[in-house]
Amino acid sequence: MATAARERTAAREAWRLLVELAFANKGRFVATMAEFDLTPVQGHVLRILEPERPLPMNDLAEALKCDASNVTGLVDRLEHRGLVERRAGARDRRVRELALTRDGVALRERVLHRMSEPPEAVARLSPADQRALRDILRRALDR
Amino acid sequence: MATAARERTAAREAWRLLVELAFANKGRFVATMAEFDLTPVQGHVLRILEPERPLPMNDLAEALKCDASNVTGLVDRLEHRGLVERRAGARDRRVRELALTRDGVALRERVLHRMSEPPEAVARLSPADQRALRDILRRALDR
DNA sequence: CTAGACAATTTAGTTTGTCAAGTATCTAGT
DNA sequence: ACTAGATACTTGACAAACTAAATTGTCTAG
Secondary structure, three states, X not given: OOHHHHHHHHHHHHHHHHHHHHHHOHHHHHHHHHXXXXXXXXXXXXXXXXXXXXEEHHHHHHHXXXXXXXXXXXXXXXXXXXXXXXXXXXXXXXXXXXXXXXHHHHHHHHHHHHXXXXXXXXXXXXXXXXXXXXXHHHHHOOO | OOHHHHHHHHHHHHHHHHHHHHHHOHHHHHHHHHHOOOOHHHHHHHHHOOOOOOEEHHHHHHHHOOOHHHHHHHHHHHHHXXXXXXXXXXXXXXXXXXXXXXXXXXXXXXXXXXXXXXXXXXXXXXXXXXXXXXXXXXXXOOO
């Protein structure tokens, strides 16, 4: 087998396994969010919305890769629950900037901490593998 | 910092990055499934359902971590599209076993191949990193 | 043979998602 | 300054994915 082909295969295989790991943990994610009375998407939004960094609704739609009209209802529910608030855009009165409320920030912290608990599959790796995995992923995500 | 704590941190950080990578690729997954006129969940089902290995509806619900009643409609739509068929359970007439049709098998193959195309973040890793990532994930998933 | 367990479905209701149309606001060109 | 078109968001209508509770048909233990 030619070198290029073998390396394409390594990347493919790595990604395949990564997808498998992700799918295997989807249920765990759903359950974790449910602990906080959040739907999966609401958890996702909480992750995207950083404290002290208001985000226009449009940008949230972009980040979620969904239609802007979907975000309206999504934010309605989060706002109704007091986790998020809509503020008038500073310069452009068309845009509504989303900001976490105090409760939102607090919940976000708890959720993120819980979400980053590694699953069995990762936890049982040797310490060396765990560090190697971390380092490779840092490079992949360009840190 | 104590050694144990530092290592817990490596696993945590690795998992955090992994989750980030997964979220960043959610949109890509949705778009890829859409190319085949599949919703994300339908893609997931196609992945779970292996050829020549009929699966009771209950087991599918288990694999999807969702209520059994949800699977009914899900399978209705896949069956209506001719990708899947319900068969009477061999021994127990209560269970309905799901099997891919010929079309289902063919589509599954195309979908899986497309799904395993690595994203930018993985593709740009050095060949050595790609192999290391693959090997670590194999160990994590116990291959 | 019957009581309870179990697999799947039905029904009613929520959330997430799309698309098309509407409203308010901004921006360029004249 | 005025207007035409773009842009940000909302609304309304509708499908898919989900849950919980009740129902139907089948199995299994006593």
